[in-house]
Amino acid sequence: MLGAIGVVFGDIGTSPLYALKECFSPEHGIPFSTEATYGIISMLFWALILVVTVKYVAFVMRADNNGEGGVLSLMALALRSAAPGSGRARMFMMLGVFAACMLYGESVITPAISVLSAVEGLEVAAPGLNHYVIPITVTILTAIFLIQRFGTEAVGRLFGPITLLWFVSLGALGLLNIIKAPEILVSINPFYAYEFVTEHTLQAFIVMGSVVLVVTGVEALYLDMGHFGAKPVRLAWLFVVLPCLLLNYFGQGALLVTTPSAISNPFYLMVPEWALFPMVLLATCATVIASQAVISGAFSLTSQAIQLGLMPRMLIRHTSAAERGQIYIPIVNWTLLILVLITVVSFKKSENLAAAYGIAVTTTMLITTLLVSVVMRREWGWNPLLIIGLVIAFLVIDIAFWTANLIKLKDGGWFPLLLGSITFFLLMTWYRGRALLRARTLEDGIPLEPFIAALLAYPPHRVEGTAVFLTGNTESVPVSLLHNLKHNRVLHERVVFMSFVTRDIPYVSDLERLSLTELGSGVYILKADFGFKETPDVNQVMQLAQSQLDMPFELMDTSFFIARESVVPSKLPGMSMFRERIFAWMHQNGAKPSDFFHIPANRVVELGTKVEI
Template identity: 55%
Template sequence: MTHSSREASTASLALGAIGVVFGDIGTSPLYTMKEVFAGHHPLVPSEANVLGVLSLVFWALTIVVSIKYVAFIMRADNNGEGGIMALIAMVQRAVPATTRLGWLLVALGIFGASLFYGDSIITPAISVLSAVEGLQVATPAMRPLVEPIALIVLIFLFAIQRRGTHHVGRFFGPVMALWFITLAVLGIANILTVPKVLTALNPIHALDFFVQHQGYAFLTLGAVVLAVTGAEALYADMGHFGRFPIRLAWFGLVLPALLLNYFGQGALLIRDPEAIRNPFYLQAPDWALYPLIGLATAATIIASQAVITGAFSVTRQAIQLGYLPRMQTVHTSEHAIGQIYIPFTNWAMLIGIVVLVLMFGSSSNLAAAYGIAVTGTMLIDTILGFVVVITLWRWNRWLAVAGLLVFLSVDVGFFAATSLKIVEGGWFPLMVGVMVFTLLSTWKRGRQLLLSRLQSGAIALRPFIEGLVAHPPVRVPGTAVFLTASKDGVPHALLHNLAHNKVLHERVVFLTVTTENHPYVPPEKRVEIEDLGHDFYRLVIHYGFKDEPDIPAALALCADKGLKFEMMETSFFLSRETIIATAMPGMAPWREQLFIHMARNAESAMAFFRIPTNRVIELGSQVEI
């Protein structure tokens, strides 16, 4: 690749990142300053207060986003992939989950992933509501229509998910680039009227603000944190765009545009304190108000789309890593492998969002619920990130602890401030997080118990094969593939087949699918074959937690290793377990019932692994847990 083509590729990736990665943090100017000065803990928009708040916003963006995420956390990549699931996988490699510390760290990471869903529900609701609220600035009579219009936009957005976003995705980058340019232009126009607002870059203003207001300044942090919501998306989407394009987009356009707009709103408030009713829209001249509302609505839809896509991605990774049952996953693009649609996640999120909009009714009310899930995830990212620093990177321990204390002091401050909003609405994302965590942990523990019960009564594979060779049943032409979670036990489906059909195929393959703590497994390492003799084979297929499981495609790779499959001569035997709750030690009775319900509604292995339906035989068995 030539130098010019590399530059063009980087620029293209940076533009794509602007459209996908920065939607959430990029729409924060719609409501952050309004919430600080006119929210649940309103602040008098005096010059000193405005400069103090702007200084807090500037240093929050600098420390949390520019230094912590862009410069530090993004270095913790798992083969190029980021996000809390990738971080969990790295921690599991460093500290085994079988140890008490390892279990605690993984549980903490899973709770952080659970909080992501709470954030994913609030982000579209508050973003779209805040954009549509521009209508009541233009025409106060439109106030009763804000909520219905926002709901229509949100319902339409979720309704089109099944069609995929690849057709409109190419417009995301240019639209969001126009949005950030507009933010910058509006900010500059207002800063020029009150240039002294730029003195807020001095951290002395933030310190003075805390000295003057003390406890009230702490409450203000709960609104200031809205400026950094979406920072974790830089890390989560690293695998799609790469570290350098995201950094280029952040420092080249997004950060300057955000700062200029926040400072422009500050200048407006110093000049006209009455503008506090909506400082974002009142930055614009009257003639530009309706076009700005349209652009803001488009930007919030794009931001919401990025969050929805992220929820689909996290769900798929959770399924692959064994924290959720198999779910129907629709691939919406033949070209973009990451373009997926998970109906259950889509409609569950929409229901949560509709409930939020109807319950809270305005972006200001929703701001009370916003922040605690984000700050909780950021706090967990910091802890897990420094575990990686100390255990995998082997940095100087004292240097690592010093950095940890700096970042933790900021994260804990923001988390504590947003925790005060639990009664006002912060309970909602926490409730969602706890519910999702319960599902994830119950499924993981249930699968462990189920596998343990199956293995405890399993017959050792090699002696069983020797017995079959010594007293062979009738062998029929073709290949039988038995899917099994255990590499050393005889699959129940094989025992049932022998008991009922009294025959054995001339070639028998015991197939185990494993998911590695890496995002992708290269094709040359996908399959592992062991010849057990007498036409019995053990086959292990390895997938990364972001790979697309496809057993027929994996079997095609076996030909190069001496094991060729003809699909029309191959039968797949699957065991479908009927799980029965008992008083045996394991989980609480209600969790056992929850696990059974989840297992009953899981997608079949046949569909999940893309096995042709006309080649599958399912045999049932009962298992007590």
């Protein structure tokens, strides 16, 4: 539970810094009154109960893929109910990929809005320091990204206690202010939300785009449950996080009832003067932790996308020998840093970023509802009437939040949509390009087993050692083997065709990882299965082959042959020339197979070939 509090709830736990303030933004045109305060606090309360507690904690978190959550895991579950290559499968995949792309947008906005809103506390504690808010924010964010390459295992041990202290402080501050105006507790009654909506229909619809800020980070409950298990995440939410958040929001509401002028920054103005600077410091620590969580989530998401064939290979470094899933991807880290800094400098204030934040969150929530409905029917076999009732209830809330945020497109909502759309375009271009590349390779391919049989009948000169040919398709002869025979005119005494297969589960046990087929005379097909949350490793496969299959590998006697394709855009049927050029650029700049699969550089032989698509 403590670990889950530190990692899972950092994002949703920093929402009190800006959520209520944004609800009463002057742009919404809400006439300030005690009744309006009751109405908005009631909306915040029921958003946390219905969206987080009922939808995610009670239902969505049941949709685990061998214990793992997240939108790509959910997509993999939904795809099991669709025939490969069918329109239904393409629709599920595109929904899952677009939701993942919106999470990338959230990974840019979360560090920016969280740290910025925390540092803005200086404007309350020491108004003379307001000119330093942007420089301090930029410095903190740069430091967060600079330390990523060292890993977060050691720092992660501090996350739980610090975030727990943050939540206890939220609850205590809220309780102190509730005591001064206990009448705010009547907002628990949904009638006040209903009354506010009926009396101020247009303003209530607009303010829904800000109410959703209280549930930002809800996807983290689902995405990160694989690290801690569903039960600790649920318990942490129900017994620590939810009570503290509710106390704080009701406390901010109580402050507004007694001191309406506090609307300029209700969070920091509810803090006693003597505790302002410590609270700014604690809030900054909490936002750093929240930022760290979404950055790690972006690394994890990228690793999954690479394994699922949605992104080109990238250099992935494992930062912990003891903990699975602790990874660092340099290109993702530096790209996020540049985008986050541009975001802070461009938007300048957390309230300007609020509009951008909501659209990313609500789009992902909406797609999650659609995909989980498929899993409810196809995987769980629930009663259709129950599914229809639940999904309609969830969709009503999701669509209300989503459409309310669409109004804010011109005020910043375009930003995550632009980021998500560009990422979606690149991912789908890569996915389609790889399919075309495989198709062109298969067209010119030679069936493997008949070829090997003919080759062994009249073998070329055989030399000592082992040749490992990495191939994505064990049905056809690898181009690297054909080039080796053509130019070197030799065959090693032992030949292994090694193929990596990504399954639709997060992890594969070592006992189920390898399968070996012998083609005779020292020629083998070795398949290694990996989950979509694992990174293939040639060294690991060789060690397992030695221990499980009694197939020893002497590294100094082993050569790895890899075909390095050069993609040539052409007017063949497939994609537009523009997309083909982008795919060719992505293919050329992807990580080398030798780096990605952790093959010793001095044992690799790369043989080039050109493929037109």
